[in-house]
Amino acid sequence: MPMNKTQVQHAVSRIRQAQQDKIDQLYDVYGWEDKYLSVDEKVKLVEEGKVKFKGGINQYTRFVDAYDFSKYELKAGISKEGKKRVDNVISQAEEAIDQIQLGDAQEALDVIKKFRSV
Numbered sequence: 001m002p003m004n005k006t007q008v009q010h011a012v013s014r015i016r017q018a019q020q021d022k023i024d025q026l027y028d029v030y031g032w033e034d035k036y037l038s039v040d041e042k043v044k045l046v047e048e049g050k051v052k053f054k055g056g057i058n059q060y061t062r063f064v065d066a067y068d069f070s071k072y073e074l075k076a077g078i079s080k081e082g083k084k085r086v087d088n089v090i091s092q093a094e095e096a097i098d099q100i101q102l103g104d105a106q107e108a109l110d111v112i113k114k115f116r117s118v
Contacts, residue, residue, distance in 0.1 A: 003105050011100045011108040018116045019093035023086050030082025035074040042069060092118065 003011070037045070042064050045051045051067040078086065096115045100108045 001104050003100075003103075003108060007105060007108070008101060011112060012097050014112050015093050015096050015100065015115055018112070019089055022089045026082050026085050026089070027078055030085070031078040032074060032076065034076045035072075037069060037072055039064060041072075042067070045069065045072065 042051075046067055051069055051072070054066055054068055057066045092115060096111045099111045103111070
């Protein structure tokens with residue numbers, strides 16, 4: 001028996017929630033958070049000669065902006081393996097949603113169960 005619009009929306013929202021849960025777990029394993037240095041840490045790196053001078057400074061340039069700290073600071077991200085796995089989860093979710101939209105209620109339940117368990 002075909003599902004009505006509300007049932008389809010509910011089934012799709014279940015898949016989207018499971019998708020987000022899986023992605024969050026992958027970021028916990030393969031991801032990292034922002035890492036910024038304190039001013040004291042930056043001063044120490046400059047004193048030790050471990051950072052490169054950018055040049056192009058003027059009277060308004062802050063001391064810490066005159067040096068390149070990018071090697072020591074990280075923006076939040078995920079490894080290549082993690083990105084590959086996230087992309088896989090997204091494609092599986094899209095496939096599951098397509099099956100839900102084209103199937104009946106029992107098929108939708110089966111698809112949701114299968115997606116959540118993978």
